[in-house]
Amino acid sequence: DGGITQSPKYLFRKEGQNVTLSCEQNLNHDAMYWYRQDPGQGLRLIYYSQIVNDFQKGDIAEGYSVSREKKESFPLTVTSAQKNPTAFYLCASRGWGSGANVLTFGAGSRLTVL
Amino acid sequence: RKEVEQDPGPFNVPEGATVAFNCTYSNSASQSFFWYRQDCRKEPKLLMSVYSSGNEDGRFTAQLNRASQYISLLIRDSKLSDSATYLCVVNSIETSYDKVIFGPGTSLSVIP
Secondary structure (H helix, E strand, C coil): CCCCCEECCCEECCCCCCCEEEEEECCCCCEEEEEECCCCCEEEEEEEEEEECEEEECCCCEEEEEECCCCCCCCEEEEECCCCCEEEEEEEEEEEEEEEEEEECCCCCEEEEE | CCEEEEEECCCEEEECCCEECCCCCCCCCCCCCEEEEECCCCCCCEEEECCCEEEECEEEEEEEECCCCCCEEEECCHHHHHHHEEEEEEEEEECCCEEEEECEEEEEEEEE
């Protein structure tokens, strides 16, 4: 079945460590996105990529980095420069479905900084 | 003003009730509109797209008023399983990319 796979589902990190969250899609979508969600809050865009080897900062890119070397993959690195990284991270890709250009999400990665 | 605003909620309604959610957006150039549903600690999932003529999917009806920059979602005969957060999503084409903006969401609890 086509979809988006995020890993790990849960991750614990010590302060000062970088961590990388994986996002893989087999939907053949060009555009991919990373969002952050804090408890009781809406989704905030971290980075997005419309095509391979190209990506743009979203609203809250500071302390994060991404790469897009393959169409299927859009990993997110949470660096030690991110001051408050504990959050729910959602990866999405965008393509045609249900008669419109829609976002499909992975199941998310929940990062906790100890 | 936020780009996409929704009723603050939460909405607590009895089973069988009809409930309406409202959403407004600020960018008049916005082109496509959606309602997503998010269950607690899960990812958002597409509920339905919103078309200019209005559209219905079973118990769910979505309406769009471009002149007022307003979107609505009506749920009839609420079920316990409808309890979730409902996210209004607006897409617009900006200078070089598609911008997808999520509203903050409105929480619904359907009570037995």
